[in-house]
Amino acid sequence: MQNEPLAFRMRPRNLNEVVGQQHIIGETTALYKMIENGHVPSMLLYGEPGIGKTSIAFAIAGSSKLPFYSLNATHAGKKDVEQIVGEARLAGKVILFLDEIHRFNKLQQDTLLPHVENGSIILIGATTENPFHDVNPAIRSRCGEILQLKRLTLDDLVKLLANALKNEDRGLGKHPIEISEEQLKKIALSANGDARKALTLLESIYFASDEVDGVTIVKDHIIEHLAQRIGVYGDKAGTHFYNLLSALQKSVRGSDTNAALYYLAHLLETGDLIAVCRRLLVMAYEDIGLANPEVGAHVFAATESAKRLGLPEARIPLATAVVEMCLSEKSNSAYSALDAAIKAINEGKTGDIPLHLRDGHYAGAKALGHVGYKYPHDTPIGTFGGWVDQQYLPDNLIGQEFYKPVISGEEKKLAAIYDRLKSFKKDI
Known part of the structure; x- marks a missing residue:
């Protein structure tokens, strides 16, 4: 067993050994009480790597005393599934x-699902991807519980590390180690909520440290060297990456500069510069919009500069763009107005284009009645430019308003012009 990684050896053997995730498996939860009373439901465990999905499954198995089998959907075949079905018939x-359950194919499902439905196989699926997006509905419908795990807290990780240091059978308890509470906190902080990373880092630190008179002495510089980038997690095509993009946009929209920079930093550490640039450009028009039209040009310049510079220098113009967007006035009126127009069209609110707006640049247009258009530039109105009162919307949509100005930043001026032009229409 000592040849196995520390993170593997320290997996909980029953529910009472689980560290963290008390909102799911704590003593007061319904799931804990069900399992203690001998009932284990099929379930899906959803969360980032290293935060306890596999550990909870093993702990449930240990507490229930039922025969336990483990498969990974990335390489399990139909024969593997059939073998477990056979074991279920006997037991x-x-x-x-089933780890990585979102990769389960239809053939495997067809073999397994009837047995999950009749209760002979209790399915505990684990996935890092959003089960509502990536897990087949047939699987979801047979899992009564869909449980979202959280990253472990700093206190959870310190407790986990302390347990590993004390445990003589499965941990490092047989080896005298000099390590301070502050150093344990550094390791926990570097793991960024990931139990597997925390235990892996502790084990690496142990083997990288010097022994003096039979005691392993842990030095700060060893922790700092081995902890580099250990907290970074992100699959460019995965759910967590899109959650980071979402969090970045919502933080900018909410004008929280510090949160926005945090999520930008995490995204850039994953290395997908293009996706970040695309999202920032969208945000400039979706969330800042007419309140500060110059921001669109600024963000475009920043993202183009970032793509030309590449990482790590790309972070400099992108940081400038994010801070400017956070602290800018905001408006979503323009794209909201367009969405309202699209909605109206999809609801069948359409009509004929007025004849005077139709193309009149060909012989015969006059015979079709494509006449009467008034050229606005021929009628100046103050310092605004040309304007003339004439119908633009189809007859059955006259008076329909899609645009609703937001009184923010530069859009205040545009809103005043919009209202003034409406008043002219009424007067003429």
């Missing part, structure tokens, strides 16, 4: 832990 009921 009456088994637990199957």
